[in-house]
Amino acid sequence: MPAHRSRTDRWRESLQQIGERGGGVEFAFARPDQTDEQAANQAGDLMWRVHVLGITSDEILVEHPSAMGQPLNVREGAEIVVVMSVGQNRWMFRTRVIGSHSLQGPRGNASRSLRLMMPAAVERCQRRNFMRVGNAGVNLVRVRVWPLLDPASVVIAEAANRDMFKTGGTASLGDERIVLPEVGPSFEARLMNIGGGGVGLLVDKNDASAASRARMVWMMLDLTPTMPAPLAVTARIAHTHIDSEQNVYLGSAFEFTFNIAHRSFVVDQVLKYVNRLQLRAAA
Numbered sequence: 001m002p003a004h005r006s007r008t009d010r011w012r013e014s015l016q017q018i019g020e021r022g023g024g025v026e027f028a029f030a031r032p033d034q035t036d037e038q039a040a041n042q043a044g045d046l047m048w049r050v051h052v053l054g055i056t057s058d059e060i061l062v063e064h065p066s067a068m069g070q071p072l073n074v075r076e077g078a079e080i081v082v083v084m085s086v087g088q089n090r091w092m093f094r095t096r097v098i099g100s101h102s103l104q105g106p107r108g109n110a111s112r113s114l115r116l117m118m119p120a121a122v123e124r125c126q127r128r129n130f131m132r133v134g135n136a137g138v139n140l141v142r143v144r145v146w147p148l149l150d151p152a153s154v155v156i157a158e159a160a161n162r163d164m165f166k167t168g169g170t171a172s173l174g175d176e177r178i179v180l181p182e183v184g185p186s187f188e189a190r191l192m193n194i195g196g197g198g199v200g201l202l203v204d205k206n207d208a209s210a211a212s213r214a215r216m217v218w219m220m221l222d223l224t225p226t227m228p229a230p231l232a233v234t235a236r237i238a239h240t241h242i243d244s245e246q247n248v249y250l251g252s253a254f255e256f257t258f259n260i261a262h263r264s265f266v267v268d269q270v271l272k273y274v275n276r277l278q279l280r281a282a283a
Contacts, residue, residue, distance in 0.1 A: 011084075011091055011121075011122045014084065014086050014091075015052070015055060015060070015084060016055055017086075018052050018084060018086070019052035019053070019054065019055050023051070023052060024049050024050050024051045024052060025049070025050065025052060025060075025084045025085075026047045026048065026049050026050075026084075026085075026192075027047065027062070027065075027080050027082045027083070028045040028046060028047045028048075028080070028081050028138045029045065029078060029079070029080065029081075029274070029277045029278055030079035030080060030081045030094055031045065031139070031280065043141075043223055043224065043225060043226035043227070043273075043276075043277075044139050044140055044141030044142060044191070044222065044223070045081075045138045045139050045140065045141065045277070046141060046191070046194055046270075046273065046274065046277070047083070047140070047191070047192060047194065048065035048072075048193060048194060049193040049195055049200070050062040050063045050064075050065055050114075051063045053113055055118075058118050059098065059115050059116065059117065059118055060082075060095075060115075060116040060117075060118055061101060061113050061114070061115055061116075062113060062114050062116060063112075063113055063114075064100070064111070064112035064113055064114055065114075067266075067270040067271060067274075068197055068254065068263065068266070068267050069197075070267050070271065072274050073271070073274070073275060074097055074100075074114060074278075075097065076098065076099055076100075077096060077097060077098075078096060078097045078278055079094065079095075079096050080094070080095050080096060080097060080116060081094055081137070081138055082094075082095060082116070082119075083125070083138070084122070088243075088244050089124065090124070090125040091122040091123065091124050092122065092123055092125050092138075093119040093122040093123065094119070095117045095118070095119050096117050097115065097116060098116065098117050099115045100112060100113065100114055100115065101113045101114070101115055140190040140191055140202070141190065141191040141221055141222055141223065142173065142188065142189075142191075142222040143188070143189040143190065143199075143201060143219050143220065143221055143222065144174075144186050144187075144188060144189075144219065144222070144230070145186060145187055145188075145189050145201065145203075145214070145217050145218075146180065146181075146183035146185075146186045146217060146218045146219070147183060147184040147185075147210070147213070147214045147215075147216070147217055148181060148182075148183055148216040148217055148218045148234065149181075149182045149183055149184055150181065150182035151216060151234070151255075151257075152258055153181035153182040154181045154234045154258055154259055154262075155258060155259045156179060156181070157179045157181040157218070158232055158233075158234070158259050158262045159259075159262075160178075160179035161178075161179070161229070161231070161232035162262070162265050164178075164228065164229045165227070165228060165229060165265075165269065169228060169229065170224075170228045170229060171224075171228070171230065172224055172229075172230070173220060173222050173230055175229075178229075178230070180218070181218050183218055185210065187203060187207035187211060188203070188204065188207065189201040189202060189203045189207075189211070189250070190202045191221060192249065194270070197253055197254055198235060198238065198251065198252045198253040199219075199235065199252055199254075200249060200250070200251050200252070201219075201249070201250040202247055202248075202249055202250075203247060203248040203249075203250060204247055205245065205246040205248070207248075208242070208246065208247070208248045211248045211250055212240055212248060214237055214250070215236070215237055216234070216235070216236050216237070216255065217234070217235055217237065218232065218234050219232070219233060219234075219235060220232050221233070223269070226273060226276050226277070226280075227269065227273060231266065231269050231270075233254060233262070233266050234254070234255045234256070234258065234259070235253060235254050235255055236252060236253050236255045237250055237251070238251045238252055238253050239251040254266070
């Protein structure tokens with residue numbers, strides 16, 4: 001039997017190992033069944049990487065996702081797409097939230113978690129289209145990234161970004177009306193996952209050189225047309241690695257040192273976006 005077939009048949013064992021090793025899975029809110037063309041014309045999906053906290057025959061318990069410490073409002077019954085990875089192999093399945101759970105930490109502090117229904121089966125992701133299998137698919141958010149030359153210059157640019165949201169203005173990536181800080185040449189990325197204090201970006205191998213040199217960046221997350229404009233945020237690159245296809249993964253931490261006021265704005269927009277994604281899935 002081929003190795004990949006054997007691993008797929010034993011996916012529960014792989015999931016159990018992920019949990020035992022303190023690993024995690026990625027999940028996104030599922031979208032209604034669509035063609036690839038229809039999905040491409042809609043807002044992208046946000047993915048969260050969450051730790052697997054427990055597994056039973058019927059459920060998967062994962063940590064509750066958050067946006068910079070603010071828990072997301074995840075609705076019971078929400079349809080979820082989950083991606084699990086072991087080495088270079090990735091599997092995807094569709095499930096739903098069946099409730100929440102409160103865990104008591106070693107120091108007496110309580111933490112929230114989500115209960116997901118255990119799927120009957122999973123499907124192996126293909127390398128060329130690794131975010132789409134069967135009836136489960138994820139359309140990753142596009143991101144424009146600029147190496148940041150002068151961190152202090154983000155103050156005016158991020159204030160302009162907030163004003164665009166608040167005044168009802170609209171813009172898209174590449175719009176000349178978008179105010180930029182002092183930056184170098186930009187490159188494209190896809191938002192692989194968003195965590196408590198940063199994001200993971202996947203950069204095509206053609207831009208690998210520029211991405212590998214970046215240390216602090218100014219990025220715009222394309223949340224249109226669900227949101228009126230791309231969301232601007234400053235980040236510090238924490239780590240990088242190259243995958244089997246020679247693409248570059250950038251792990252970054254949000255940086256608000258130069259503009260503390262922008263933090264609450266970013267959190268609010270992410271929470272609004274999540275709520276709208278769930279409404280879209282329920283429509």
